[in-house]
Amino acid sequence: MSDTERRDDEQAQRSAERVRTGVRPEESSPTKLDDNARAELREIVARYPEPRSALLPMLHLVQSYEGHVTPAGIEMCAQILDITEAEVAAVATFYTMYKRRPVGEYHVGVCTNTLCAIMGGDRIFEDLSEHLGIGHDETTEDGKVSLERVECNAACDFAPVMVVNWEFVDNQTPESAVELVDRLRAGEQVTSTRGPRICTWRQAERVLAGFPDDLATEGPQAGPASLVGRTLAEERGWTAPEGGQRAIEGRGEAK
Amino acid sequence: MTEPTVDAPGGREPITLTPVLTQRWDQPDSFTRRAYEKAGGYKALRMALQRKPEDIIEAVKDSGLRGRGGAGFPTGMKWSFIPKDSPKPTYLVVNADESEPGTCKDIPLMMADPHVLLEGVIITSYAIGAKTAFIYVRGEVLHVFRRMQNAVAEAYEAGYLGTNILDSGVDIDVVVHAGAGAYICGEETALLDSLEGRRGQPRLKPPFPAVAGLYASPTVINNVETIASVPSIVERGADWFRTMGTEKSPGFGIFSLSGHVTNPGQYEAPLGITLRELLDMAGGVRAGHELKFWTPGGSSTPMLTADHLDVPLDFEGMAGVGSLLGTRALQIFDDTTCVVRATGRWVEFYKHESCGKCTPCREGFWWMVQIFDRLEKGDGTEADLDKLLDMSDNIAGRSFCALADGGVAPVVSSIQYFRDEYIAHFENQGCPFDPAASTLFAPESQQEAGVRA
Ligand SMILES: Cc1cc2nc3c(=O)[nH]c(=O)nc-3n(C[C@H](O)[C@H](O)[C@H](O)COP(=O)(O)O)c2cc1C
Ligand code: SF4
Ligand code: FES
Numbered sequence: 001m002s003d004t005e006r007r008d009d010e011q012a013q014r015s016a017e018r019v020r021t022g023v024r025p026e027e028s029s030p031t032k033l034d035d036n037a038r039a040e041l042r043e044i045v046a047r048y049p050e051p052r053s054a055l056l057p058m059l060h061l062v063q064s065y066e067g068h069v070t071p072a073g074i075e076m077c078a079q080i081l082d083i084t085e086a087e088v089a090a091v092a093t094f095y096t097m098y099k100r101r102p103v104g105e106y107h108v109g110v111c112t113n114t115l116c117a118i119m120g121g122d123r124i125f126e127d128l129s130e131h132l133g134i135g136h137d138e139t140t141e142d143g144k145v146s147l148e149r150v151e152c153n154a155a156c157d158f159a160p161v162m163v164v165n166w167e168f169v170d171n172q173t174p175e176s177a178v179e180l181v182d183r184l185r186a187g188e189q190v191t192s193t194r195g196p197r198i199c200t201w202r203q204a205e206r207v208l209a210g211f212p213d214d215l216a217t218e219g220p221q222a223g224p225a226s227l228v229g230r231t232l233a234e235e236r237g238w239t240a241p242e243g244g245q246r247a248i249e250g251r252g253e254a255k
Numbered sequence: 256m257t258e259p260t261v262d263a264p265g266g267r268e269p270i271t272l273t274p275v276l277t278q279r280w281d282q283p284d285s286f287t288r289r290a291y292e293k294a295g296g297y298k299a300l301r302m303a304l305q306r307k308p309e310d311i312i313e314a315v316k317d318s319g320l321r322g323r324g325g326a327g328f329p330t331g332m333k334w335s336f337i338p339k340d341s342p343k344p345t346y347l348v349v350n351a352d353e354s355e356p357g358t359c360k361d362i363p364l365m366m367a368d369p370h371v372l373l374e375g376v377i378i379t380s381y382a383i384g385a386k387t388a389f390i391y392v393r394g395e396v397l398h399v400f401r402r403m404q405n406a407v408a409e410a411y412e413a414g415y416l417g418t419n420i421l422d423s424g425v426d427i428d429v430v431v432h433a434g435a436g437a438y439i440c441g442e443e444t445a446l447l448d449s450l451e452g453r454r455g456q457p458r459l460k461p462p463f464p465a466v467a468g469l470y471a472s473p474t475v476i477n478n479v480e481t482i483a484s485v486p487s488i489v490e491r492g493a494d495w496f497r498t499m500g501t502e503k504s505p506g507f508g509i510f511s512l513s514g515h516v517t518n519p520g521q522y523e524a525p526l527g528i529t530l531r532e533l534l535d536m537a538g539g540v541r542a543g544h545e546l547k548f549w550t551p552g553g554s555s556t557p558m559l560t561a562d563h564l565d566v567p568l569d570f571e572g573m574a575g576v577g578s579l580l581g582t583r584a585l586q587i588f589d590d591t592t593c594v595v596r597a598t599g600r601w602v603e604f605y606k607h608e609s610c611g612k613c614t615p616c617r618e619g620f621w622w623m624v625q626i627f628d629r630l631e632k633g634d635g636t637e638a639d640l641d642k643l644l645d646m647s648d649n650i651a652g653r654s655f656c657a658l659a660d661g662g663v664a665p666v667v668s669s670i671q672y673f674r675d676e677y678i679a680h681f682e683n684q685g686c687p688f689d690p691a692a693s694t695l696f697a698p699e700s701q702q703e704a705g706v707r708a
Pocket of ligand 3: 111112113114115116117151152153154155156159161356357358
């Protein structure tokens with residue numbers, strides 16, 4: 001094969017791969033998916049009555065090894081589940097948490113759904129974007145921070161809301177948001193306002209794949225807004241009515 | 256006991272808060288098994304295991320509990336649709352995908368008190384004969400996923416899960432599963448496809464999940480808050496549950512206030528409470544401002560205005576004013592808010608989240624976003640409003656799932672109540688509002704916060 005032929009052949013393979021996986025191969029570095037990863041992927045499969053149910057957590061695990069969904073990751077999932085790579089790629093491209101390009105150490109999401117946007121999320125996003133010099137779904141050159149507009153993250157009572165590696169950072173202002181990303185870039189340990197010390201994005205993806213770390217008991221049980229009604233009831237002496245004693249009438253016989 | 260300070264509508268007794276699900280949230284270790292047991296947790300499970308599964312289904316039917324995920328379907332009835340003689344296994348799936356804009360109750364519940372959900376899961380599994388239950392948690396809430404997983408591990412250790420739980424001869428396993436970011440996966444059949452490792456796209460109904468759900472097997476799918484309400488019903492009884500709420504909307508629910516309100520947060524109260532009563536408890540609308548519009552149950556429920564402050568927040572009350580109770584996600588917007596901007600942003604959300612399966616939804620929201628861009632810039636015309644209404648008709652009536660109906664709700668209702676404001680955008684050749692004035696960090700609102708502090 002001549003050089004040109006080889007190049008053409010390579011190119012053809014690449015574009016075939018791109019069609020198959022939806023991922024640009026030129027952007028992926030050598031795979032980190034080793035035997036250990038394969039064993040862990042199989043471990044996920046074993047949790048489910050039917051293997052394919054494991055695919056979403058498997059893709060989370062692929063991201064934790066690779067930093068995004070890579071062609072090698074798609075291939076490995078397909079092999080293990082005995083489905084086609086196109087089938088895996090179709091799933092990977094459907095969900096917004098799966099990324100086709102490398103994600104930074106810290107994924108910073110700013111909620112810009114209506115309520116947060118109006119309460120200040122739009123300003124926060126603009127300021128962060130300008131401060132970091134990146135737009136939506138982009139990563140700083142040092143590979144530290146990726147910025148994304150996210151949809152409502154079920155924390156509207158803490159608006160405006162941000163999430164770092166999917167941990168809540170509640171009640172933000174443009175100033176606190178800029179300070180937060182500066183601290184992340186400086187390598188400081190940052191703690192969620194309603195959660196634990198923030199780990200890296202890859203570690204977070206590993207937890208979502210169902211491999212727990214030891215942070216579950218860190219952080220408060222609830223944020224202040226979660227408690228306002230509870231506290232008010234206490235102050236005013238409001239309670240639910242007393243329960244009836246005989247809960248379930250014994251229509252059937254006790255077992 | 257302090258009486259509420261505002262009048263209840265129609266001369267009924269004033270309604271106060273009734274913490275049941277939120278009762279333990281103020282304990283610093285409320286998410287641990289120890290704390291939950293100390294507060295009487297897992298007693299209901301022991302009681303349930305003494306009874307026949309049918310009795311539990313009856314009790315939940317008698318309580319009148321209706322689904323807390325938005326649609327309000329009677330829970331006991333849903334359970335009773337599970338065939339008794341299916342050769343296939345039965346599954347319970349908990350919908351913990353909470354993604355409807357404005358909705359923020361299931362997430363703090365699982366964060367603070369995952370065991371109450373888990374106890375509900377075990378009791379429900381026993382009642383419907385499921386040996387395996389799944390809790391499908393949206394992926395974007397890492398710590399909640401940890402707390403839920405930790406609770407499951409603790410429950411296995413205590414023998415509440417696994418084989419022969421509490422020596423009852425019953426086997427139940429629970430898998431906590433993380434989604435990966437897709438609002439549509441909250442729709443129950445899309446969730447099932449997603450849980451099967453596919454793109455989350457809704458399925459044709461019938462067959463309903465009770466007959467052919469997960470792996471084409473009989474499946475019950477319920478919202479987090481629905482299932483978390485089950486232990487209290489088992490323990491305290493259906494009659495107790497019915498002492499709260501109304502005849503047709505019995506019981507309590509978590510009301511989530513967000514936006515331009517003095518004390519946003521979670522307020523657990525009987526269904527039928529009004530926004531006036533809730534706002535009074537929450538310190539009112541942001542100081543110096545007035546209520547402009549609000550959603551009763553997330554962005555998919557038609558918006559309402561100050562004219563609806565005294566309408567009971569129950570399924571019937573909201574339907575009576577052309578809206579829906581939804582998820583009790585009360586997003587409050589004051590007079591600084593541009594309704595065109597708010598609605599346009601919601602439409603963008605529905606465009607982004609449309610699963611693409613059917614044309615009216617996929618294309619319709621795309622076109623609507625273009626129109627809203629124009630409107631916000633002041634380049635629209637009155638004909639655009641008619642076009643939006645016309646498109647709404649076509650999208651809602653002709654799409655496959657309820658995402659489409661939800662998406663047109665803010666469009667139609669905002670034009671209904673605020674047509675003049677849309678028109679002001681053309682006349683003004685742009686938005687007449689200052690977005691800075693709506694923010695929490697607007698100089699004005701910071702001063703007020705200073706005064707309050
Ligand atoms: C687009 C869409 C999104 C939904 N999202 C959720 C959700 O996040 N959580 C939920 O419990 N129900 C959601 N639902 C409602 C579910 O389809 C289903 O009605 C509910 O989970 C049933 O549980 P319940 O009877 O306990 O309410 C959604 C429905 C639609 C159409
Ligand atoms: S209405 Fe929209 S979200 Fe629902 S199935 Fe059709 S395209 Fe998908
Ligand atoms: S709108 Fe931002 S968290 Fe709900």
